[in-house]
Amino acid sequence: MPAEDTITKTVWQYSEPLPEDTMEFLKGIALDYSKVKSYTYNRYSGIKSLDRLTPAFDIMREVRQSGLRAQLGLPSAYFSPAIVDAVADIKGMWGMLKNKLGTLITANENLSDEDRIYLRTVMRLDKIYAAVLRDEAYEMPRKAKGLSIDVERLNNLLRRLTRRHLTKLEVGSTDYFCIASSGYTYRAGAIYIASRTSKQRIELPLKDSNVCRRQIRLCIRKDYAALALPVETKVKKHADYNNTVYIHIGYQDMFTLSNGNVYGQSLGGMTSTETQRLTDKNRERARIRAAYQQSMESGDGKKAVNMKSNNLGTVKYDRRKEKERAKTEVFINTEINKMLAAEKPNRIVITRPISINKTKLPAKSSNRNMTRSFNGYIRDRLSYKCRINSIELVEINSKGTGTMCSQCGAEGKRSQDGFYCPECGYASAISINGAKNIEKKYNKKK
Template identity: 35%
Template sequence: MEMIIKTIKQHSYKLDSETFKELSFIANQYKNVRNYVYSRYSGIKSILLLAKNRDIRDEWVKFGFAEQWKLPARYWKLALSEAIGNIKSKWSNIKLKVKIQIKKNLNLSNGDKHYINYILKANELYYKVLNNIEFDILKIFQDKKLNYKYLNSLIKRYTRRYKGKIPYSYRGTTFSVDTGLYSYKDGCINITSTKKGKRLPIKLTDKNVYDRTMIVKLFKEKVEIHCPLKIKARKNNNSENVIGIDKGYKYLFAVSSGKFYGEKLNEFLSIETERLNRVNSNRNRLWALCNSYLEKGNAKKAQNILENNLGKVKYNYNKSKYDSRIKSYINYSLNQLIKEEKPTEIVMEQLDFVNWNNRYPKVVKRKLSRWIKGYIRQRLEYKCNLYSIAYTYINPAYTSKICNVCGSFGERIGDVFTCPKCKEIHADINASKNILNRKYDKDIDLYTNFKKVKEILENRLK
């Protein structure tokens, strides 16, 4: 039976100030190590260095470079390895996005696409292209008349588009511990401190014992231990049932069966958005007053405002409380969907909300900006893996703009989709049925360019 990863959490009781201070120092320095690695090795000139993780580590030891962080070697080595791994994953994601765009580009020949994919696969060639280093044309491409200058420029342009900012952590509240950095005894987890030979005993609320690399998270003078465990996926005994789902604004999901799940989504978003607008407006007024006092040279009044009115403790607590509530609601709605629909496969479009920018007005986008990006997709994939439900992503182009019955282009106003032939239907239900139908469409795959999709749909109508 297939195994999946589930994160188990252990909680501590309230810690004394010295222990929490020591853990905070470790977390902050751990963050600094990772930030240095991100800033030093995330660039295009470091692509070839990423395969030499041990060489970097040995160099830090040889020249005493790591001593500046005042951490036991095992901590900074773990932080270094973790950061390098994240950078490698980032480059893999960049290459994947470039490949997707290459597939969608109608102006490229098969030879052009072959060349670009070959360059992306070979790190040394990719490094040379990005750093404008000349190299001989490969034998397999010598007989093909390709515009190498244009193709190399295209690789660089797409890479710049998807590279994004250097990953950087501002809050040092987490760090990892491997099996050499902790031990369990008498209901406590004992974590290695910065003082040689001394460990910090942390009393836990349970007596479970684990033996793997885990994450320590600090908050409110307590800690959470996040432990990734492998568990068996549950067997799916349902009769074959493939459903399509569409993400909504007023509902979490609309299903091709005609049902809705997460109908309080709009209510949750509205309450928090209105609260945040009110709080932030007030804080902006206080910031302006604080800056005004500073300009007049009244530092004492400005400092009073900063200390008493512009703190982050209450602000972050309320935000965290809302996030927990909405996460709980998302999981409840997903459980309801799986329980009632009994699916063996779920067909869906990408659920990261990147295409909502042009789909909804400003007031709605402000609500969605409070969304926990990627959380729905992450939890949906986890639930599917846990219950042995297959999931398929489809090309979302025009799924909300055509009728699921006759294929005609119609008009969507609010929750209503109007087809010139089949009349009115709920817009999200219509989209979910189109998403399900798209799974069986042999002419439109996940990477078909949206212009080509429109052309195919128009030709079918003719």
């Protein structure tokens, strides 16, 4: 099957609650897994290894031969995926670094167009980029031949920028690990995974009867395991999807289209009710916490213990929050599906998200503004559904799409009541003006 006709999605599978010693075993594997990742990061995330990451056979072999596996007593089924996992992170780190440098190079006014061509060409070719960073001889790439540039100056700049922006990778969470397909078997409603003793496996009873044959990821939860199974999904092609739609993604209404149709209308209301509930709840918890502190200080330990166990537990609070989140996610997915079925697009145009760096850091209270946190989720799901339905998703720069009048192009005013243009008198919701501007801007570009 050709690669472009399928896409991999994740199906989650959950274990039954597990005995304590099984949970301890899982945590031990996860810890050692993170040690292998950390070892790989430390050795191969520097400039010395840049040209050895793809393919990573040498790195794989070296780490396997390092003696680390025997030292940890970690089965290969966990050890090898840990190396691959780490190498993928290192590659991702380099990818981000190159993006960053690309932006800096574009913005640097001391560089000529030819300088920029040279720098971008070098960054695309890992072997040459690595040679530049290590100050070694290399053959000038074809695209960079004949440019009138000061190569030494540019190489120095590249070395300096790389050194400044190269980040040290650190293992974040130690609550998951991957298992190679050789490291598990499914049997009678359970998965049996490799233990530290050869030929012995650990049983994890499951809640469903799904099976998998590829590498899986095991995430450790409070008293159970969640397994991420990669599943191939066929990409659908819709012969009757022929429209281009322009979407404003908003905080009140999820999608407003330039044709006036709205999907996910109550999203703002839904999440602001939840935001309000959490705000109230947190205020109440802060009050109890203060009283608890006071009881402790005045020596009334018994009262304090009582208060704590009755009111400050996070389990119920988290469960409720989780439930609300799941409900909103179902709503978002349903509305995206509705939009696709009704609008039949073969192309969707939206604006690129505004990068975090450019916006002011949000105040702590707005951390609880749930719609904002759902914005990323909405974009992810839209992007995913576009891929499985063969719909082209175009992201354009948002500049001007918010403040410009979609009718006459003048600078308009935005207020709580909506958008108003003092020039031509056009008044509408901010979202519909935004969607119409996206349409205008996209078609002007072509």
